[in-house]
Amino acid sequence: MWPYPRILAHRGGGTLAPENTFAGLRCGMEYGFRAIEFDVMLARDGVPVVMHDPALGRTVRGSGSVFEHDAADLARMDAGSWFGAGYVGEPVPLFGEFAAWCKEHGVWMNIEIKPAPGYELETGAVVAREAAMLFADEIAAGEVQRLPLLSSFSDVALAAARSNAPTLPRACLISALDGDWERRARALEAVAIHTNHLHLTPVLAQAVKAQGFGLFCYTVNDPARAAELLSWGVDAFCTDRIDLIGPECV
Numbered sequence: 001m002w003p004y005p006r007i008l009a010h011r012g013g014g015t016l017a018p019e020n021t022f023a024g025l026r027c028g029m030e031y032g033f034r035a036i037e038f039d040v041m042l043a044r045d046g047v048p049v050v051m052h053d054p055a056l057g058r059t060v061r062g063s064g065s066v067f068e069h070d071a072a073d074l075a076r077m078d079a080g081s082w083f084g085a086g087y088v089g090e091p092v093p094l095f096g097e098f099a100a101w102c103k104e105h106g107v108w109m110n111i112e113i114k115p116a117p118g119y120e121l122e123t124g125a126v127v128a129r130e131a132a133m134l135f136a137d138e139i140a141a142g143e144v145q146r147l148p149l150l151s152s153f154s155d156v157a158l159a160a161a162r163s164n165a166p167t168l169p170r171a172c173l174i175s176a177l178d179g180d181w182e183r184r185a186r187a188l189e190a191v192a193i194h195t196n197h198l199h200l201t202p203v204l205a206q207a208v209k210a211q212g213f214g215l216f217c218y219t220v221n222d223p224a225r226a227a228e229l230l231s232w233g234v235d236a237f238c239t240d241r242i243d244l245i246g247p248e249c250v
Helices: 022-030 071-075 095-104 120-134 136-141 155-164 181-187 202-210 223-231
Strands: 007-010 035-042 048-050 108-113 149-152 170-173 192-196 214-218 236-239
Touching: 022 095, 035 095, 035 120, 048 071, 048 095, 048 120, 095 108, 095 120, 108 120, 108 155, 120 136, 120 149, 120 155, 149 155, 149 192, 155 170, 170 181, 202 214, 223 236
Parallel strands: 007 035, 007 236, 035 108, 108 149, 149 170, 170 192, 192 214, 214 236
Antiparallel strands: 035 048
């Protein structure tokens, strides 16, 4: 049984606001969403920040990589002007502040751990420990439905998350399901499989569900496709088109 929300705003505001920012988060909430998928990586000083791209330039003005700057420096960079003049000066969020804001406002989180090459173990450990501290009361009370779900394409990062916060649920991100998906998920004690909907079939969906895993898809932007996936047994998905697909519209 999938205990989490069914439809998530991808990186906050989808296509309507700069991704992985407080502005994006507020935009998603304005459209009724109380569930979000976002990305976390480590800055040079080991502090986790909310960003998708390892390289600066696309969504954040600057040069080099996230891993060449301390978190405080990243937080002063402009993560909004690329999207529009109304977002000039929108900062890069620190993960701790972003996650605490989500929790305070009742926004459920799917936290994607995105480690730099060579920093998989450290990233998984840091993100998991911070999330576990933030949700210590919910963990103690056994309130599984309120806990964030940690996902990653990196098995090493997920293994580190399991070691450092074993009570937080984990999900394996696998773009296209191959013959090894179940072994990987079992080894990591994952509760769900997250996959690209473009590579999913009814047979694969049934196989995942038959083995007792939750099934989540990214990134679904067409209402008809969303309805089709749900009819296959998909439990949840994220969307960029929060203007077309509401939190409970399919």
